[in-house]
Amino acid sequence: MAALARSARSRSGKALVRVATGSRAGHSSAPKTQYDAVIIGGGHNGLVASAYLQKGGLKTAVLERRHVLGGAAVSEEIIPGFHFSRASYLLSLLRPHIYQDLELKKHGLKVYLRDPHAFTPLLEEGVKGQPPRSLLLGNDLKKNQQEIGKFSEKDAKIFPEYVAHLEKLACAIHPLLDAPPVDIPGVTQGSLRNRIAALKSLKPLVQSGLKLGKNIPEFYELITAPIMKVLNRWFESEPLKATLATDSVIGANTSPSNPGSGYVLLHHVMGELEKEKGAWGFVEGGMGGVSKSIASSARALGADIFTEQEVGQVLIGADGTAKGVVLKDGTEVRSKVVLSNATPHVTFRKLTPQDALPQEFITAVNQIDYTSPVTKINVAVDRLPNFLAAPNTADGKPGPHHQCSIHLNCESVEVLEKAYKEGQQGHPSSRPMLELTIPSVLDPTLAPPGCHVVSFFTQFTPYWLEGGRVWTDEDREKFANTVFDWVDCYAPGFKNSIVGKDILTPPDLEREFGLTGGNIFHGAMSLDQLYLARPLPSIANYRSPIKGLYMCGSGSHPGGGVMGSAGWNAALAVLADLKRR
Incomplete structure (x- = not known):
């Protein structure tokens, strides 16, 4: 069936860009008056x-x-036979x-729940013929400690405490998610009766405060501080800090060193799926x-x-x-x-x-503020990526790392910072932060047998290019090639496996989905x-x-x-x- 995917190539061998067909999911009749x-x-x-x-x-x-x-x-269905979560691509936060x-x-x-859930391979020469190092994180804390121990025994020892601390902070704000903000006008204005009634809106805030208890100062610091101020206090190894820091910038036009990036991280870890706190998963058939x-x-x-x-x-x-x-x-x-x-x-x-x-x-x-740094690239491939840090087996079956959010160009926080700074100057990052997922590893409905769909969430790309210039097709292709060239550094041959792609820069996300500025959150968080x-x-x-x-x-x-x-x-x-x- 890999041949079926290859048939999507043009005669010149170049990958095709297809227009999505989609499936009609609404009523065809007209609404009532x-x-x-x-x-x-x-x-x-x-x-x-x-x-x-x-x-x-x-x-x-x-x-x-x-x-x-x-x-x-x-x-x-962007490429014939391949079904994509074209914009959002993972589920966790649904209440x-x-x-x-x-x-x-x-x-x-x-x-489909994922375990493990994060994979960060490094670009380095393996020692004595061994593959390059990588960091694989999942639900098993002991295995996580073994993985982190490859970089720092100190970090490995304290990691369970960090996870428990972050989980406590995240769970404490759940009451705030399921209720409107405090009714300030109601509490401060109008008749005494109405003001007393409006006091009920304080209940979720009080519940969160009670859940936080003595951790209120730590919570306040996390939501206001640069996440690196917090992570540097906990850890010393760069691959671990950079991997954790990706959650502080994903979808946000910020860097791990900017104030407020801590809240973005908290927002991404406060979910729950199938009663498993902090879990993320793939939806069968895609996010639709x-x-x-x-x-x-x-x-x-x-x-x-x-x-x-x-x-x-x-x-x-x-x-x-x-x-x-x-x-x-x-x-x-x-x-x-x-x-x-x-x-x-x-x-x-x-x-x-x-x-x-x-x-x-x-x-x-x-x-x-609707500033967005995100370009989403959806790719159809005729074989699994083969990472130097975790080589594929002879039978070609997916490894545990293939189901993860795969973080590339995340060896260190310095790499993330450089990517951010380039994006602020009107230039798509020359070494972009990449989060790629391969949902078809767990969900066979998405692609023909032997083939896969790959989702790239990339940062940092500006809405306007240098000098206020709009994106052209040439610019899109150039950036996509930059992304694929970097993937080839980690997984040689990836570029040659591509049979079709869909490139969505911030202006494209705005046009297709009505996301002002291309911002996936409907406004900066x-x-x-x-x-x-x-x-x-x-x-x-x-x-x-x-x-x-x-x-x-x-x-x-x-x-x-x-x-x-x-x-x-x-x-x-x-x-x-x-x-x-």
């Missing part, structure tokens, strides 16, 4: 919101612009109560499997979900409240409330009539854009300045990742408001 709630965008948060609104008794419709549901959590409430397993969600299962659950509850229905504008009534939406073709779909799963920029600068918004609010929206200030202090509770218009996407608290919390919290806010009417 009246609903209780209309949701703009069929990303996972919008789908979660639709399910909970429908459960709450509101007839709800989801209107998705693209031909396939899922937003960034989507599966597409357990959503998983259970919506019966996602019953609706088709299947996850998450979105499909949520959509299936929402439909079973009665929600209407449509693809290829692009919203052109939020409909504002004479009284200044949201009355529904107007589709691009001019069709009006009226509703009591509108929820936007789009980014704050798209919602308030493109979809909302500007004369309906206060000028100071528009000014604030314009200041939201920096300290000035979190919790009470996400996306802005004035709308941190999902309610916009326009009555009846709500935010439900990752641009709201608690932020990015396939989590579902923003959709859940927004739905609860809508139901509470309608109950008070």
